[in-house]
Amino acid sequence: MPSLPDSRPPIPTRIAFIGGGNMARSLIGALVRGGTPATAIAVAEPNAELRGALARDFGVAVHDHARAAAEAADALVLAVKPQVLKDVCAEIAATVAAARPLVISIAAGIRIDQLAAWLGAGVPIVRSMPNTPALIGAGATGMIANDDASAAQRAQAQAILGAAGATVWIEREELMDTVTALSGSGPAYFFLLVEALEDAAVAQGLPRATARALATQTCFGAGRMLVEDGEPPTVLRERVTSPGGTTAAALEAFANGNLRALVADAVAAATTRGKELSERYS
Ligand SMILES: NC(=O)C1=CN([C@@H]2O[C@H](COP(=O)(O)OP(=O)(O)OC[C@H]3O[C@@H](n4cnc5c(N)ncnc54)[C@H](O)[C@@H]3O)[C@@H](O)[C@H]2O)C=CC1
Numbered sequence: 001m002p003s004l005p006d007s008r009p010p011i012p013t014r015i016a017f018i019g020g021g022n023m024a025r026s027l028i029g030a031l032v033r034g035g036t037p038a039t040a041i042a043v044a045e046p047n048a049e050l051r052g053a054l055a056r057d058f059g060v061a062v063h064d065h066a067r068a069a070a071e072a073a074d075a076l077v078l079a080v081k082p083q084v085l086k087d088v089c090a091e092i093a094a095t096v097a098a099a100r101p102l103v104i105s106i107a108a109g110i111r112i113d114q115l116a117a118w119l120g121a122g123v124p125i126v127r128s129m130p131n132t133p134a135l136i137g138a139g140a141t142g143m144i145a146n147d148d149a150s151a152a153q154r155a156q157a158q159a160i161l162g163a164a165g166a167t168v169w170i171e172r173e174e175l176m177d178t179v180t181a182l183s184g185s186g187p188a189y190f191f192l193l194v195e196a197l198e199d200a201a202v203a204q205g206l207p208r209a210t211a212r213a214l215a216t217q218t219c220f221g222a223g224r225m226l227v228e229d230g231e232p233p234t235v236l237r238e239r240v241t242s243p244g245g246t247t248a249a250a251l252e253a254f255a256n257g258n259l260r261a262l263v264a265d266a267v268a269a270a271t272t273r274g275k276e277l278s279e280r281y282s
C-alpha cells in the first residue's frame with residue numbers, strides 16, 4: 001500500500017484529539033511510540049476514567065471539554081462518534097476560525113462539506129478512515145483532503161496517521177464509504193472468520209484453546225504472507241490447494257454457499273450505512 005517514505009515532514013508541533021476513546025488511544029499510542037513528545041499532544045475526553053488513563057499511560061495533557069484542548073493546536077483530530085460530531089464542531093468552530101488549524105476527521109460517513117459547513121469556510125480538512133490495528137502500528141488508513149489543505153498540511157496529516165501504519169490517498173470522496181466498508185470495518189470480518197473457524201473445529205472435537213491458537217496463528221501467518229510474499233492472494237490460495245485435496249473440498253463448500261456474493265453484500269451494506277450516517281447526522 002502506498003505510504004510516505006522516511007522523509008516525512010515533521011508532525012505538527014501541537015496536536016489535539018477531540019475524543020479520547022478507542023481510536024484516539026490507538027493513534028496517540030502510535031504517535032508517542034514513534035517519538036512525538038507527549039507534551040505536543042492534548043486530548044479532550046468527557047469520561048474521567050478514559051482521560052485519567054490517557055494521562056497516565058502516555059503523559060499527554062487532558063481536558064474535559066473540546067474547546068480547551070483545541071486552543072493552540074496546529075492540528076485537530078476529530079475522534080468522536082459521528083452522531084456527536086456536529087455538536088463538537090459547533091463547540092470548537094470559533095477556535096478553529098481564529099487559528100485555522102489542520103482538521104483531521106476519522107468519523108465514519110461524515111463528509112468534508114458537512115465538516116466545512118459546521119466549522120466554517122476555508123478550514124483545511126482531511127477526512128480519513130483508520131482501523132483498529134493502528135493500536136499495534138499495523139493500521140490501514142484511507143485519506144482525502146479539501147482544497148483548503150496545503151501540500152504541507154496533507155503531508156502532516158499523512159505523518160500523523162502514518163504513525164499508526166500504512167496510508168493511502170483516495171481520489172473521490174464517495175469512495176471513502178467503500179474504504180470504511182473495506183478496511184475500517186474489515187478487522188471485524190477477520191475476527192468473525194476466526195470465531196467461525198474456532199467454533200467449527202470445536203464442533204469436531206478439538207479443544208477450544210487449541211482451536212483458537214491454531215486459527216489465530218493461521219490468520220497471522222496468512223496475513224504476513226499477503227504482506228511479505230509479494231504474490232496476489234489468488235496465487236497464495238492456489239498454492240495451498242492441492243487438486244482433489246482437503247482445501248479444494250473446503251473451497252467448494254464456500255463456493256456452494258456463495259461466499260463471494262455474501263462478502264459483496266456485506267461490503268455493500270457497510271458502504272450504504274456509511275452514506276446513511278452522513279444523512280442521519282447532518
Ligand atoms: N472503532 C473503529 O474500528 C473505528 C472507528 N472510527 C471512527 O472513529 C470515531 C471514534 O470511534 P471510537 O474511538 O471507536 O469511539 P469511542 O466511543 O471509543 O470514542 C469516542 C470518544 O469520544 C468521547 N466524546 C463524546 N463526546 C465528546 C465531546 N463532546 N468532546 C470530546 N469527546 C467526546 C466519548 O466519551 C468517547 O470516549 C468514530 O467516528 C468512528 O466512526 C474510524 C475507524 C475505525
Ligand SMILES: O=C(O)[C@@H]1CCC=N1
Pocket residue numbers: 108180184185
Ligand atoms: O463500525 C463503525 O461504524 C466504525 C467505522 C469503521 C469501524 N468502526
